[in-house]
Amino acid sequence: MQEKDVIIIGAGAAGLMCAISAGGRGKSVAVLDHANKVGKKILMSGGGRCNFTNYYAEPSNFLSHNEHFCKSALSRYTQWDFIGLVEKHGIPYHEKKLGQLFCDNKAKDIVNMLLDECSNVGADVRTHCAIEQVEKTEQGFLLTTSQGKWQCRSLVIATGGLSIPTMGATGFGYDIAKQFGLTVLPTTAGLVPFTLTPSLLEQFEGLSGTSADASVSCNGESFRENILFTHRGLSGPSILQISSYWKPGDSIQINLFPDIDLFQALKDSQQARPKSHINTLLAETLTKKLADRLTDMWFGDIKDKPLAELSNESLQRVAKQCQSWSLKPTGTEGYRTAEVTLGGIDTDEVSSKTFEAKKVPGLYFIGEVLDVTGHLGGFNFQWAWASGHACGQEL
Numbered sequence: 001m002q003e004k005d006v007i008i009i010g011a012g013a014a015g016l017m018c019a020i021s022a023g024g025r026g027k028s029v030a031v032l033d034h035a036n037k038v039g040k041k042i043l044m045s046g047g048g049r050c051n052f053t054n055y056y057a058e059p060s061n062f063l064s065h066n067e068h069f070c071k072s073a074l075s076r077y078t079q080w081d082f083i084g085l086v087e088k089h090g091i092p093y094h095e096k097k098l099g100q101l102f103c104d105n106k107a108k109d110i111v112n113m114l115l116d117e118c119s120n121v122g123a124d125v126r127t128h129c130a131i132e133q134v135e136k137t138e139q140g141f142l143l144t145t146s147q148g149k150w151q152c153r154s155l156v157i158a159t160g161g162l163s164i165p166t167m168g169a170t171g172f173g174y175d176i177a178k179q180f181g182l183t184v185l186p187t188t189a190g191l192v193p194f195t196l197t198p199s200l201l202e203q204f205e206g207l208s209g210t211s212a213d214a215s216v217s218c219n220g221e222s223f224r225e226n227i228l229f230t231h232r233g234l235s236g237p238s239i240l241q242i243s244s245y246w247k248p249g250d251s252i253q254i255n256l257f258p259d260i261d262l263f264q265a266l267k268d269s270q271q272a273r274p275k276s277h278i279n280t281l282l283a284e285t286l287t288k289k290l291a292d293r294l295t296d297m298w299f300g301d302i303k304d305k306p307l308a309e310l311s312n313e314s315l316q317r318v319a320k321q322c323q324s325w326s327l328k329p330t331g332t333e334g335y336r337t338a339e340v341t342l343g344g345i346d347t348d349e350v351s352s353k354t355f356e357a358k359k360v361p362g363l364y365f366i367g368e369v370l371d372v373t374g375h376l377g378g379f380n381f382q383w384a385w386a387s388g389h390a391c392g393q394e395l
């Protein structure tokens with residue numbers, strides 16, 4: 001039997017940060033993970049360079065049933081605290097865009113940093129450790145694992161969400177929550193590409209890899225970045241962002257000309273270049289391939305006419321279609337490619353200060369397993385660092 005003050009299940013972003021935080025306060029800590037490597041999602045994140053935080057992280061970047069829940073932890077361990085840690089370890093980084101911070105070299109720099117910090121505070125980090133059973137005892141918790149029995153006063157669940165099952169994601173955290181009578185809110189894939197109907201895919205054939213700067217809206221939210229045509233449907237940052245607000249059956253609205261009044265621009269062009277055609281004008285902003293395809297799809301009846309011959313009504317139709325293109329995805333690519341899981345353990349069940357389950361003293365939940373989901377751009381890691389740190393300070 002091995003005994004620790006604190007056992008953390010899940011050696012991902014939140015679990016490792018929690019170990020550093022609790023270990024730094026003199027607690028004996030073990031981190032147990034069933035995978036063959038720690039921090040696999042950190043390693044694969046940000047195209048291998050890990051978008052580890054965001055200069056502009058704040059509570060409004062997070063979705064949750066309780067929008068206030070994330071505030072306390074985010075204010076106690078901010079992006080500046082994590083940047084300080086990165087700088088202490090001499091890890092080179094840069095801002096890519098919109099406050100998103102990436103490693104100059106490899107995401108492995110972040111994992112090595114976390115493991116160095118764990119080792120400094122004497123945390124025992126184990127991989128290949130399958131958790132077979134968790135029982136509550138008078139002293140705390142008893143764990144039966146593939147590496148023997150473990151006992152602890154405090155048990156922290158940091159097993160993340162369901163996205164990318166091939167990377168070791170499981171519903172373990174939700175199962176433990178249910179075992180102890182806590183509510184788990186329905187989960188769905190977030191930050192995920194959309195799939196489209198076969199007929200739309202046919203119309204978009206050959207566009208795979210084409211992108212456009214667009215503003216995408218759904219359910220009162222709007223994001224402005226690139227959209228990307230794929231062979232399954234639509235992806236790109238603004239699509240991934242809006243996917244977290246989309247529900248099955250909803251349409252999304254895409255504005256392919258977010259900076260201008262397109263009708264006015266068409267009217268001006270009608271005066272200045274009366275012999276031009278619609279596809280030529282659209283290609284001044286969109287790629288030629290996309291402009292030609294959309295013109296064929298939407299404006300076949302007027303595409304061969306010069307602007308001078310087009311009525312105001314026709315120009316209005318062009319502007320409306322391009323600036324509020326309404327499209328109904330058939331679904332998403334699901335957990336296979338999603339970056340995060342929406343929903344999860346109901347935050348009403350957990351203290352926002354300590355992350356302890358209100359009904360089960362000694363049991364804690366941190367990171368993505370909770371019903372807190374960040375926007376794209378380094379916010380999900382910031383939540384993992386902040387919740388892990390805050391919990392570690394209270395163990």
Ligand code: FDA
Pocket residue numbers: 009010011012013014015032033034035038039040041042044045046047050051052053129130131158159160161163164167168169170171172338339340366367368369377378379380381382384
């Ligand atoms: P995380 O998933 O990191 O860790 C959970 C750990 O628990 C894993 O090590 C897993 O093996 C372990 N585990 C699971 N089940 C277990 C079980 N039954 N027994 C034992 N151990 C178990 N975010 C961001 O801010 N910037 C970015 O650049 C990216 N990029 C990105 C790319 C891709 C492809 C994905 C899938 C995700 C991202 N994210 C991201 C999201 C980010 O990776 C995610 O939100 C955090 O890793 C969540 O941290 P957690 O520690 O909560 O879970």
